[in-house]
Amino acid sequence: MPSSRSLRSTLRQIRSELASQLFDHILPFWLAQQDPHHGGFYGSITTTPDPGAPKGLVMTARHLWTFSQAFLSRPNPAYLEAAGNAYRFLTHAFYDATHRGFFWSVHPDGAPLSRVKKLYGNAFAIYALSLYYEATGDQDALRIARETFDLVETRGRDRTHGGYYEAFTEDWSTPLPEPLGEGETPAPKTMNTHLHILEAYSAFSRIDREPTVREAMEHLIRIFRTHIASSEHLGLYFTEDWSPMGGGISFGHDIEATWLLAEAVELLYGHPLPDWFLSWIRPMVEETAQALEAHGGSLPNEQREDGSFDRARVWWVQAEAFVGFLNAYQVFGEARYLEHALTVWRFIMDHLVDREGGEWFWAVTPEGTPLAGYEKGGMWKASYHNSRACLEGMRRIDAILEEERT
Incomplete structure (x- = not known):
């Protein structure tokens, strides 16, 4: 891990990127996808709405x-x-x-x-x-x-x-x-x-x-x-x-579950999280961390029952990995989990953000090449996963920086 001063600087930079992504990139894209004739939002968007x-x-x-x-x-x-x-x-x-x-x-x-x-x-x-x-x-x-x-x-x-x-x-x-x-x-x-x-x-x-x-x-x-x-x-x-x-194994759901379960348990039983919860959820965090390390700092979509991998780097899987590893760092205090969150965010910024067409690509290859044939928005891809990742990321980085100050 970098020094405390360098880490604070890195976190402040990422917080700035999160705010810019959300308020200058993601939300403006979706504001333009509202259906002025029937209400709601368009049901499918590729390069243009359908x-x-x-x-x-x-x-x-x-x-x-x-x-x-x-x-x-x-x-x-x-x-x-x-x-x-x-x-x-x-x-x-x-x-x-x-x-x-x-x-x-x-x-x-x-x-x-x-x-x-x-x-x-x-x-x-x-x-x-x-x-x-x-x-x-x-x-x-x-x-x-x-x-x-x-x-x-x-x-x-x-x-x-x-x-x-x-x-x-x-x-x-x-x-x-x-x-x-x-x-x-x-x-x-x-x-x-x-x-x-x-x-x-x-x-x-x-x-x-x-x-x-x-x-x-x-x-x-x-x-x-x-x-x-x-x-x-x-x-x-x-x-x-x-x-x-x-x-099979859904890596995105595994890491998403760790932080959504933590949220629910904290609402029920308060902070700090009870020991039974920490010992229960830690193996899932660790398995996902090992998968991230084994796959070069981003998560594949899934491992099928026959052991093969869908290696596409899907937008929501990376968004949940970013939030999930931030949460794991906050819960367990292990620096490696924070490093994973920062690594995933860099992959998102370098490869998933569509700087020409707006919003994020549905999926890219492990090397970061956008995969063809996917919607920009539709039944399953909306403004939710990446907006929530930005909002959660800003909130959690603020909490980490505040704890560093105290």
């Missing part, structure tokens, strides 16, 4: 989260206007006034396309509505967030085996092993949905102190300890009674 592309629940909720959080960080009226645009489209187009909850996708004009109720998407709605309420005090946003939380708990939760079903029919009557997206394994229960329900409940717990919210978060922590994160890697797909269904 006005005819369907719009996704996850995409819309992520934009709502981003611009609500951006407004809380820097109260620019344009951010609040964009958040309001996403909020109106979310609650008017995706919201099911008959059966409650949110549809999975809609046509560009807001007419329902897929009426399936996927808990992953409904969790993102809770997450986004919680932040919009924080930013605006809008009581309807709070009401719908509470209603959706209650729905997930009463309909979505498996009271026999624990955890949450993956998806339901439109009227919430029948569970569906619906895959999240192309290439995903259809399964009754998945790591990804549980991780983002926990993320949503952490945000919701800041605006709703009801004991039911705390109980649900504690239940999710138990599910992770018992079934999903019972070893140094997350299990990905499960049967209804939690028998593993395989799936």
